[in-house]
Amino acid sequence: MDILSHLSLSPLFEGLPSGHLEALAMIVVDQDVNRGELIFSEGDNGKGFYVVVSGRVKIFKVSSEGKEQILHIFGPGEPFGEVPVFAGRQFPANAEAMEKSRVFFFPRAAFIDLIKANPELALNMLAVLSMRLRRFTVLIEDLSLKEVPGRLAAYLLYLSESKQGTRHLELDITKTQLASLLGTIPETLSRILGRMNKRGLIETEGPRIRILDMEGLKELAEAGVWIPD
Amino acid sequence: MDILSHLSLSPLFEGLPSGHLEALAMIVVDQDVNRGELIFSEGDNGKGFYVVVSGRVKIFKVSSEGKEQILHIFGPGEPFGEVPVFAGRQFPANAEAMEKSRVFFFPRAAFIDLIKANPELALNMLAVLSMRLRRFTVLIEDLSLKEVPGRLAAYLLYLSESKQGTRHLELDITKTQLASLLGTIPETLSRILGRMNKRGLIETEGPRIRILDMEGLKELAEAGVWIPD
DNA sequence: CGTGGCCTTGATAAAGTTCAAGAGCCGTGG
DNA sequence: CCACGGCTCTTGAACTTTATCAAGGCCACG
Numbered sequence: 001m002d003i004l005s006h007l008s009l010s011p012l013f014e015g016l017p018s019g020h021l022e023a024l025a026m027i028v029v030d031q032d033v034n035r036g037e038l039i040f041s042e043g044d045n046g047k048g049f050y051v052v053v054s055g056r057v058k059i060f061k062v063s064s065e066g067k068e069q070i071l072h073i074f075g076p077g078e079p080f081g082e083v084p085v086f087a088g089r090q091f092p093a094n095a096e097a098m099e100k101s102r103v104f105f106f107p108r109a110a111f112i113d114l115i116k117a118n119p120e121l122a123l124n125m126l127a128v129l130s131m132r133l134r135r136f137t138v139l140i141e142d143l144s145l146k147e148v149p150g151r152l153a154a155y156l157l158y159l160s161e162s163k164q165g166t167r168h169l170e171l172d173i174t175k176t177q178l179a180s181l182l183g184t185i186p187e188t189l190s191r192i193l194g195r196m197n198k199r200g201l202i203e204t205e206g207p208r209i210r211i212l213d214m215e216g217l218k219e220l221a222e223a224g225v226w227i228p229d
Numbered sequence: 230m231d232i233l234s235h236l237s238l239s240p241l242f243e244g245l246p247s248g249h250l251e252a253l254a255m256i257v258v259d260q261d262v263n264r265g266e267l268i269f270s271e272g273d274n275g276k277g278f279y280v281v282v283s284g285r286v287k288i289f290k291v292s293s294e295g296k297e298q299i300l301h302i303f304g305p306g307e308p309f310g311e312v313p314v315f316a317g318r319q320f321p322a323n324a325e326a327m328e329k330s331r332v333f334f335f336p337r338a339a340f341i342d343l344i345k346a347n348p349e350l351a352l353n354m355l356a357v358l359s360m361r362l363r364r365f366t367v368l369i370e371d372l373s374l375k376e377v378p379g380r381l382a383a384y385l386l387y388l389s390e391s392k393q394g395t396r397h398l399e400l401d402i403t404k405t406q407l408a409s410l411l412g413t414i415p416e417t418l419s420r421i422l423g424r425m426n427k428r429g430l431i432e433t434e435g436p437r438i439r440i441l442d443m444e445g446l447k448e449l450a451e452a453g454v455w456i457p458d
Numbered sequence: 459c460g461t462g463g464c465c466t467t468g469a470t471a472a473a474g475t476t477c478a479a480g481a482g483c484c485g486t487g488g
Numbered sequence: 489c490c491a492c493g494g495c496t497c498t499t500g501a502a503c504t505t506t507a508t509c510a511a512g513g514c515c516a517c518g
Contacts, residue, residue, distance in 0.1 A: 404465065
């Protein structure tokens with residue numbers, strides 16, 4: 001598939017005149033990365049941003065003791081690493097391919113010229129950043145105002161909603177990664193899944209999770225803490 | 230002071246041709262709010278965004294149990310409530326005046342027209358949102374990867390840096406609010422300030438904090454946990 | 459001069475992490 | 489083809505951090 005058709009699939013470039021898409025195609029750098037490969041590290045100078053073409057990329061922070069907090073997991077069409085493009089300075093976090101992936105790199109200067117020439121592109125980028133802020137707001141709320149069971153319940157409901165409300169979920173990340181996404185560790189996640197099982201909220205079978213009590217899960221996500229036995 | 234000169238003071242409107250500033254001045258709604266007054270609530274429909282003219286505004290979330298997490302404290306010149314303008318939907322958090330304040334309100338549609346006509350304004354707004362994302366990234370890292378002493382140390386160092394590295398700090402918010410900003414409660418904050426005193430890291434006297442051991446604080450902020458006695 | 463908010467301190471309890479050990483699973487290479 | 493090593497996942501026990509509940513002091517403002 002050629003670069004142009006990939007570009008047109010990304011929400012970021014929606015509604016752009018084809019002339020501008022062609023201009024974009026001229027400036028992209030096509031890049032293949034292997035599973036586990038770092039795309040950039042926190043503190044690197046950002047000379048441009050990326051868009052996932054295929055595969056998955058995780059954005060994360062690491063503590064001095066090695067604990068990891070995943071901020072995002074991005075799939076095809078989603079841009080990442082834009083902060084230094086507009087705010088200057090370095091990347092605020094790390095980016096790593098979770099599987100063999102293909103990404104497009106957009107050099108900063110050329111992209112800014114395109115934005116100046118095309119307000120629609122600017123508005124699209126503003127929308128992307130705004131949605132990201134919204135998601136961070138939720139993540140911060142979860143981390144500071146909810147306990148782990150509440151965060152897990154919210155995540156399961158989110159998964160369910162993003163699949164038309166199905167009760168049969170299939171994790172497409174390891175439980176270790178899910179723990180990192182929820183701001184905890186695998187041991188804690190394992191115990192809480194166990195408790196949810198015992199309480200009849202869910203039924204787990206490896207990476208498959210069946211929601212038994214949607215209402216109970218909603219209460220839990222809402223309250224942020226366990227409701228007494 | 231007239232609206233025009235206030236606008237020119239905000240970084241958001243830096244570098245705009247005076248014609249556009251005048252256009253902006255035409256669409257703003259000037260608004261006075263008293264201490265403790267809500268400017269908007271989470272879930273309200275966002276029909277525009279705001280800029281602080283004078284006073285201070287806090288953006289915060291509240292848990293179902295009433296615990297509060299402050300996301301930002303904004304002062305003169307800083308915009309807030311922009312997310313719904315570009316991403317649509319509702320405000321993701323609450324905004325409340327911390328003291329008698331004056332704010333400008335910019336209706337969404339008129340502002341978007343201005344952006345379309347002025348790429349410089351778009352780039353300024355992109356810079357604002359990007360910096361906000363950067364700050365959230367740090368907040369998330371702190372909440373999930375550091376313990377309260379580490380967060381407090383980081384905050385004190387931030388205060389010091391923002392005042393040219395002085396060792397004499399003066400809190401301009403109550404300790405209860407500081408606790409909320411750090412994602413904890415007043416009791417815990419009080420205990421940790423006490424421990425920092427005992428260890429000779431700082432010296433407190435009401436809202437005045439003197440840094441005695443800058444290096445020690447940096448270690449603490451870096452490690453995120455206490456270093457053994 | 460009383461009242462409400464803010465701050466501090468203590469005792470207690472809950473949640474989560476750490477450390478340790480063992481089971482299951484999978485791909486690689488002999 | 490199977491054994492090995494590595495990784496994920498689970499479970500238990502001890503420990504640490506933080507929140508909760510309760511009480512008292514302080515200060516500012518009406």
